[in-house]
Amino acid sequence: MVPKKNREIVLAGIPKGMPSEGDFRLEETDIPKCRDGEVLIRTLYLSVDPYMRGRMSGVKTYISPFQLNNAIVGGIVGEVVETMSSDLKTGDIVEGNLGWRDYNAADSRELRKINPDLAPVSTALGVLGMPGLTAYFGLLDIGKPQQGETVVVSGAAGAVGSTVGQIAKIKGCRVVGIAGSDTKTRYLTEKFWFDAAVNYKTSPDLKKALKDACPHGVDVYFDNVGGEISDAVMPLLNYKARIALCGQISQYNSEKTDTGPRIQPYLLVKSALIKGFIIMDYADRQEEGRAQLARWIKDKKLKYTENIVEGLENAPAAFIGLFKGENLGKQLVMVSEPSR
Amino acid sequence: MVPKKNREIVLAGIPKGMPSEGDFRLEETDIPKCRDGEVLIRTLYLSVDPYMRGRMSGVKTYISPFQLNNAIVGGIVGEVVETMSSDLKTGDIVEGNLGWRDYNAADSRELRKINPDLAPVSTALGVLGMPGLTAYFGLLDIGKPQQGETVVVSGAAGAVGSTVGQIAKIKGCRVVGIAGSDTKTRYLTEKFWFDAAVNYKTSPDLKKALKDACPHGVDVYFDNVGGEISDAVMPLLNYKARIALCGQISQYNSEKTDTGPRIQPYLLVKSALIKGFIIMDYADRQEEGRAQLARWIKDKKLKYTENIVEGLENAPAAFIGLFKGENLGKQLVMVSEPSR
Numbered sequence: 076m077v078p079k080k081n082r083e084i085v086l087a088g089i090p091k092g093m094p095s096e097g098d099f100r101l102e103e104t105d106i107p108k109c110r111d112g113e114v115l116i117r118t119l120y121l122s123v124d125p126y127m128r129g130r131m132s133g134v135k136t137y138i139s140p141f142q143l144n145n146a147i148v149g150g151i152v153g154e155v156v157e158t159m160s161s162d163l164k165t166g167d168i169v170e171g172n173l174g175w176r177d178y179n180a181a182d183s184r185e186l187r188k189i190n191p192d193l194a195p196v197s198t199a200l201g202v203l204g205m206p207g208l209t210a211y212f213g214l215l216d217i218g219k220p221q222q223g224e225t226v227v228v229s230g231a232a233g234a235v236g237s238t239v240g241q242i243a244k245i246k247g248c249r250v251v252g253i254a255g256s257d258t259k260t261r262y263l264t265e266k267f268w269f270d271a272a273v274n275y276k277t278s279p280d281l282k283k284a285l286k287d288a289c290p291h292g293v294d295v296y297f298d299n300v301g302g303e304i305s306d307a308v309m310p311l312l313n314y315k316a317r318i319a320l321c322g323q324i325s326q327y328n329s330e331k332t333d334t335g336p337r338i339q340p341y342l343l344v345k346s347a348l349i350k351g352f353i354i355m356d357y358a359d360r361q362e363e364g365r366a367q368l369a370r371w372i373k374d375k376k377l378k379y380t381e382n383i384v385e386g387l388e389n390a391p392a393a394f395i396g397l398f399k400g401e402n403l404g405k406q407l408v409m410v411s412e413p414s415r
Numbered sequence: 416m417v418p419k420k421n422r423e424i425v426l427a428g429i430p431k432g433m434p435s436e437g438d439f440r441l442e443e444t445d446i447p448k449c450r451d452g453e454v455l456i457r458t459l460y461l462s463v464d465p466y467m468r469g470r471m472s473g474v475k476t477y478i479s480p481f482q483l484n485n486a487i488v489g490g491i492v493g494e495v496v497e498t499m500s501s502d503l504k505t506g507d508i509v510e511g512n513l514g515w516r517d518y519n520a521a522d523s524r525e526l527r528k529i530n531p532d533l534a535p536v537s538t539a540l541g542v543l544g545m546p547g548l549t550a551y552f553g554l555l556d557i558g559k560p561q562q563g564e565t566v567v568v569s570g571a572a573g574a575v576g577s578t579v580g581q582i583a584k585i586k587g588c589r590v591v592g593i594a595g596s597d598t599k600t601r602y603l604t605e606k607f608w609f610d611a612a613v614n615y616k617t618s619p620d621l622k623k624a625l626k627d628a629c630p631h632g633v634d635v636y637f638d639n640v641g642g643e644i645s646d647a648v649m650p651l652l653n654y655k656a657r658i659a660l661c662g663q664i665s666q667y668n669s670e671k672t673d674t675g676p677r678i679q680p681y682l683l684v685k686s687a688l689i690k691g692f693i694i695m696d697y698a699d700r701q702e703e704g705r706a707q708l709a710r711w712i713k714d715k716k717l718k719y720t721e722n723i724v725e726g727l728e729n730a731p732a733a734f735i736g737l738f739k740g741e742n743l744g745k746q747l748v749m750v751s752e753p754s755r
Contacts, residue, residue: 129684136684137654301679314477315696320683332676339641339678342691343660344469344476349689351682356655 077115077156081106083146083176084390089133093328093398098131099147099391107180114186115157116169116179118387118410122150122200123394125233125299126353128327137353146174147390150200152189153179154413163188166414170199175390177410193369196413201405202372202379203365205354206234209321210297211364212357214239217319217350218295222247225289227308230299232259234379234405235321237267238368239297241377244268248295251288253304255400262403267378281307292316301325302333309341318349328398380404417455417496421446423486423516424730429473433668433738438471439487439731447520449499454526456493456509456519458727458750462540463734464489465573465639466693468667477693486514487730490540492529493519494753503528506754510539515730517750533709536753541574541745542712542719543705545694549661550578550637551704552697557659557690558635562587565629567648570639572599574719574745575661577607578708579637581717584608588635591628593644595740602743607718621647632656641665642673649681658689668738720744 080103087100109115127149130141141147151173155163160183163169169186173179189199201207213235220226226243230236231252240250240263252263252272260272271288278284285293285307292313298305301323312318326333342349357364371377382402384393390408397406420443427440449455467489470481481487491513495503500523503509509526513519529539541547553575560566566583570576571592580603583590592603592612600612611628618624625633625647632653638645641663652658666673682689697704711717722742724733730748737746 137686298679301677305679320679323677323679323683326677326680333680334674335677336672337641337663337666337675337678339638339645339660339663339689339691340666340673342689343663343693344691346477346691346693346696348691349679349682351679351684351686351688353683353686356686 077106077178079106080104081176081178082387083174084387085144085146086131086141087144089143090131090328092330094128094131094395096391096395101388104176106178109157109159109180112160112182112184113180114155114160114163114169114183116151116153116171116173116181116186117156118151118153118173118177118179119168119413120152120197120200121175121387121390121408121410122204123390123397123406123408124149124205125322125324125327125397127394128398137355146176148172148174150205151179152196152199168196168413170204175387177387194372197381197383197407198379200407201234201381202238202377203368206405207238207368208357208361208364209354210235210238210242211368212354212360213319213321213352214242214295214297216357217352218297218317220246220248220295223249224294225249225251225291226295226297227251227253227285227289227293228297228299229253229304229308230322230324231263231269231272232403233299236297236299237263237380237404238377240269241267243295245371245376249291251285253285253300259403266380275304282310285311295319297321299324302335306335309336309338312341312345312347314345316345316347318347320349320351324398381407383407383409385409417446417518419446420444421516421518422727423514424727425484425486426471426481427484429483430471430668432670434468434471434735436731436735441728444516446518449497449520452500452522452524453520454495454500454503454509454523455497456491456511456513456521456526457496458491458493458513458517458519459508459753460492460537460540461515461727461730461748461750462490462544463730463737463746463748464545465662465664465667465737467734468738477695486516488512488514490545491519492536492539508536508753510544515727517727534712537721537723537747538719540747541721542578542717543708546574546745547578547708548697548701548704549694550575550582551708552694552700553659553661553692554579554582554635554637556697557692558637558657560586560588560635563589564634565589565591565631566635566637567591567593567625567629567633568637568639569593569644569648570662570664571603571609571612572743573639576637576639577603577720577744578717580609581607583635585711585716589631591625593625593640599743606720615644622650625651635659637661639664642675646675649676649678652681652685652687654685656685656687658687660689660691664738721747723747723749725749
C-alpha cells in the first residue's frame with residue numbers, strides 16, 4: 076500500500092565547513108505520479124558518501140551541485156511498487172541515483188535491476204556498488220599492485236578502503252591501513268587481513284609509525300583522505316610508485332585552499348605517478364568489476380561491513396558522521412523494509 | 416699533443432641555496448693513464464644541467480651525490496686522443512658522463528661514439544642528447560598530446576622546454592610557453608612556432624595571463640619549474656589532463672621544504688595524472704628517440720639553440736647562470752676545439 080504522503084530531505088543551506096543538521100530539512104510532499112516508462116520506487120536503503128559533500132558547495136566540480144531546497148540525490152536501493160514500464164515489474168529491486176525520499180518515480184532506463192539472490196540488496200550501494208567498484212578500478216587500473224609490493228590505504232576502514240586492502244591482499248601484497256581509531260585498526264588486521272594498521276590520531280609520529288609498518292617502502296598508495304596523512308606517506312614512496320587519488324575527505328570541509336609541503340619533488344626523484352579518478356571514468360567496465368567482486372565474495376576472499384542506521388530522518392546525521400570518522404565499513408540508512 | 420698537466424673543477428663546498436663560484440675550485444692534476452680497454456678523451460664541450468644541483472646537496476636522490484673535493488661529473492663530448500681499446504680510434508668523437516676536466520680516461524664501453532657528419536657534435540649534449548630525449552619521452556610517453564589539445568611548458572626557453580614545445584607543434588597541438596624574459600617569450604613564438612608565450616616575471620596576474628593564453632584549458636603540462644608557476648597552471652587543467660614532471664628548478668636552491676596549495680584536489684576533480692620521470696627510466700629506448708629527433712631536425716621541423724661559453728674555468732658560472740634564467744636554449748661550455 077502506497078501512503079498518501081511522501082517525505083524528502085532537502086538541502087536547506089550551503090554548509091560552511093563541517094555540515095550540520097541545520098543544513099538539511101525534512102519536508103512532506105506528494106507521492107509522485109508515474110509517467111509512461113517510469114516506475115514508482117519505495118526506498119529501502121540510501122547511501123551516504125563523502126563525495127556528496129562536494130555537491131553541497133554550490134559550485135560545479137565534476138558533477139553539478141545540489142540545488143537549495145531540492146532533495147539531496149544519491150545512491151538508493153528500492154523496491155518497485157508501481158510500474159508503467161515493461162522492463163520492471165512490481166516487487167523488483169532496483170538501484171539508482173535518486174532523491175532522499177520515501178518514494179521516487181524514475182525512468183526504468185535509469186535504474187539497474189538487482190538480483191536479490193546474489194547477495195543482500197544493500198550491497199548494491201557498497202561492496203557491489205560504487206564504493207566496491209571505486210576500490211576495484213582505482214587499485215587495479217592506477218595502483219597496478221604486483222605480488223610482494225607494499226600497498227598503503229588511507230581511510231582504510233571505510234567502504235572503499237577496506238575493499239582496497241582486501242583486493243591488494245588477493246594480489247599478494249603487504250597491506251598497511253591508516254585509520255582513526257584503535258577499534259578500526261584492530262578490525263583491519265583481525266577481520267580484513269591487513270598486515271598492519273596505523274592509528275593516525277594516536278601515533279605520536281605518524282611518519283615513523285608508517286615507516287615501521289612499511290620496512291620496504293611504499294609501492295602503491297590508495298588515498299581517500301589527503302592532507303597531513305598523505306604528507307607522511309610521500310617520503311616513503313619507492314621508485315615508480317603509483318598513487319590512486321580517490322578522495323580527500325580531510326579537505327572537503329575546508330573553507331580555504333589548504334597548503335602543505337609540495338609533493339612534486341617526491342614524485343620527481345622517484346619517477347612516481349599520481350592520478351585522480353572518479354568511478355564515471357570506468358562507466359563502460361562496471362559489469363566486469365561487479366562480476367569479479369561478486370566472485371571474490373562467493374569465494375570468501377572478500378568481506379564487507381555495513382553500518383546501518385534506520386529512518387529517512389536520520390540520513391543527515393549519518394552523512395555528517397562520515398566526516399567524524401564514525402563509520403566502520405559502508406554507512407547506509409535503512410528507510411523501509413522489503414515487502415518479502 | 417697531450418700536455419703534461421690536466422685541469423679539473425672540483426666541488427669545494429656544499430652550496431647553501433643558490434650555488435656560488437666559491438663552491439667550486441679549479442685544480443691542476445696529472446693527465447690520467449689509459450688502462451686496458453680505456454681511451455684518453457680531450458673534452459670539447461661539457462654540459463651544465465639543472466639536475467646537477469641535486470647532486471651537490473650531499474644527499475642521495477635518484478643518483479649518488481658528488482663527493483667534496485672530487486671533480487664534478489656531467490655530460491661531456493670529447494675527442495679520443497689515445498686509445499687502449501679496439502672499439503675506438505684516435506680522432507673519434509664520443510659522448511659520456513665524465514669529469515669536468517681537460518682530459519678524462521674512460522672505459523670505451525661507457526662511451527657512445529658520435530657520427531660528426533649527422534649534426535654538430537655539441538648536439539649530443541642537447542637536442543640529440545639528454546635534454547632532447549627528456550623532452551621526447553616525457554612529452555610523448557607521459558603527456559601523450561593529441562591533435563588540437565593545449566600543451567603548456569614551463570621553462571620553455573631552455574634546452575628541454577624548447578624541444579617539448581616544437582614536438583607538441585609537430586603533434587598538432589596549441590603550445591603555450593612560460594619563460595622569464597621578453598627576449599625568451601619572443602623567441603618562443605617567433606623562432607620555435609609556439610602559439611603563445613607568457614612572461615611569468617612581468618605578468619601582473621599569471622593565472623589570468625595563462626587563462627587568456629589557454630582559452631580551452633590545459634590538456635598537457637610539461638613542468639620544468641614547479642612552485643608558483645605550477646600553482647597557476649593547476650586550476651586550468653582539463654578532464655584527464657596529464658602532467659609530465661621533468662624538473663622543479665624553482666625549488667632546487669630552496670633550503671627548506673617548500674609549501675604551497677595542495678594539488679590533489681585539482682587532480683581529483685579532473686581525473687588528472689601527474690608523473691615524475693628521469694631519462695634513465697627510458698634507458699632502453701634512447702636509440703628510438705635519438706633517431707626520431709634527428710629525422711625531425713633533418714626535415715627542418717625541429718630547431719635548437721645553443722648558448723656556448725668558452726673555457727673550463729667558466730663552467731661554474733655557466734652552471735650558476737641556469738638558476739638565474741640566463742640561458743636561452745642549451746647551455747654548453749666549450750673546453751677545446753676538435754683537431755679537424
